[in-house]
Amino acid sequence: MKLRKLAKMAIENRIEHSFVIKGKDFGNAGNVSTKIKDLLKEIGIPPSIIRRVAIATYEAEMNVVMYANHGTLNFALTPQKIEIVVDDRGPGIEDIELAMQEGYSTATEEMREMGFGAGMGLPNIKKNSDEFEITSEVNKGTKLRIVIYLDSKNE
């Protein structure tokens, strides 16, 4: 990372990083979430917060890998909160309300063999977030915004 960028982050009290998630790349699925988890551990964020961030990012990352072609995960940490925006190019979601229901899944046999497709991902992301927004456009892509407060008592 460039020194100037680091200096800017220090002044603004904000750590930011953007990660790329490749669609259909099951071999690397989960790498981004593991990296974020390791980073938060190193910074000394409370374990209960790390856990919620890790679960939410992992479910979001898996959805990009399973359903989309390509995605980015933008991570930002400030003294108050952690904000994660996952933006993908892919099929999008036609009925968001349905997709948010526990148990609803369009996962393929291959995904189920890997242990996914319980239809629990999106509801679990919401459960672990203090703020959660999902927007989607069919044949374009899906965007999630997840915010977790550092002082939150959620769970």
Added chain:
Amino acid sequence: MNRKIKKMTLREIKDLLKCEVITGDDNLDLEVLSGGGCDLMSDVLAFGKPGMLLLTGLTNAQSVRTADIVDIKAIIYVRGKRPDKEGIELAKKKGIPLLTTKLMMFEACGILYSAGLPGVNEAEKIS
């Protein structure tokens, strides 16, 4: 029902289920707080608790990745299954012991439950 529940070391669990240790031989004094059997990774992410032991029949690297995400202490693969090479490498890096037992899921869970290992919700009540 008032059953006696307790934390268990991996060594005790290894003996009860006649496990073979795949990785983490030097870490068998590790204590697990609870146990759960599951092949669905999203269920593990939804219901898994820190310090738990996961029994699973899922052998790809995602089993280890998922365990790491929710701070699961150790994994036992049932029915003699073994994780793939990637999973083993990741487990070594993350310090998560992996064991395998010839027993089926139901039997392995039953033995640990009878020996006093609590389920995740049960464990929460006492802690």
